[in-house]
Amino acid sequence: MLRASRSPSPLRVPGQAAAPDGPVDLATMYLVHWGFRRDLAAFAAAVPRTPVADLVTWNRLSRRFTLFADVLHKHHAGEDAGLWPLLAERGADPAALAALEAEHADLDPLLAGCTAGLRALAAGSVAPSTHPRLCAAVDGLQATLGAHLAHEERVGMVLVQQHLQQSDWDRVDRDHLATQYRARDVPAALGWVMAGLPTGAERHLALPHPAVLAAGRVLGRLRRRSDARTFGAGLGT
Template sequence: MTTVTPRTEGDPRPDTIGMRLAHRVMLRDARRLTALAERLAATATTADAARGAAIAGYVADYCDSIHHHHSAEDDVLWPVLAASAGPHVDLTELSDDHAALDPLLSRVRAAAAAFAARPASEDAATALAVELADLRDTLVEHITDEEAAVLPAIEEYVSVQDWNRVEGTIRKRAKLSFEAPRVVDETTPEEYRALAAEGGLVLRLMLALLVPPFRRRQRRVFEG
């Protein structure tokens, strides 16, 4: 049984911007990776070996990121939310979605590896595009449902203390060299100022080290 600190009326609400940004970044990559694979499938030359490897590596890290996100929700967030909200939230369908994601992620990884092995093959690019489109559509539906059901419940029933503990635990499990620069690229200036103020000097130094090489990586993947 998960022990929580009940949130009472008048207590401050948790700030769920971190979760919203994670979802926004996830959907952005789902859409642009699908579009990239579709463009490659439509060209006669597709990609060379170096770019094929770069694309496959990015897709693999992206799949790992999605797995980390939904497994962290299952292991860390769901128990706290269930204990805090009780009958006011039903996580069954969302948990079922998470279980269905893993075999889909395996198919995407396999298609990316096959593309890396044959980057000049239109068939390999098409197969990757098909799997990524399936993942994109699945994530759009799942995240829409999750934000409609979960975010209001977190803000209504979870205490700031418990939410901070959840976010801290999830952050420790993340691959920050991949996650942090993606979030930075998707934040508005106002959101970035809030994150930088919260993270302090340590966060700003970390981003100064991680963002430039990540942006070079993105250019290799998405611009060739």
């Protein structure tokens, strides 16, 4: 979906744990991680303060969580299929790779709990414990995914810089990450990435044509407006 930017210096965005030096431009990875952190901050703020009876907002939050979970699933599926096996083939620390891959599985029950809670609240048929359990699930997901993203940035990306070259990274992106997206998925994913990018981050995007960047700006603004209606004062940046 996005190619490396060939930026001369590693990208640093809010919340990022590390940016190890090396031959590979990891800007795309860091921007996707920033998007996950942005979304989780918004959900963590919106879910506790949304009244149980506000079905309109719960429906919006449920649909928005589906987008978040879909991007996360595609991202991790691409890593599991392409990145970790290539690093293992190149001799990267097997214990470190196993730990990173296991963390993907640790997220599944938390994602399922958030999805179920949001759908129940959106349907309006809930037990007294549904809202507090959802709040706890969102907090747990934010903490667990946040720790995983930091682990990838501090350890996983060091392994990438030690064992891969730019051509390897481009091949993983082309053959395993980008292929997770069907053509009809791309507009939503591009808008998701570009919604509220930190100042200066856009220059790290390398898109195949200037028209794609222009379209991404429009899609990002539309996503940002939609998110403002969904999250309100909980919209993360």
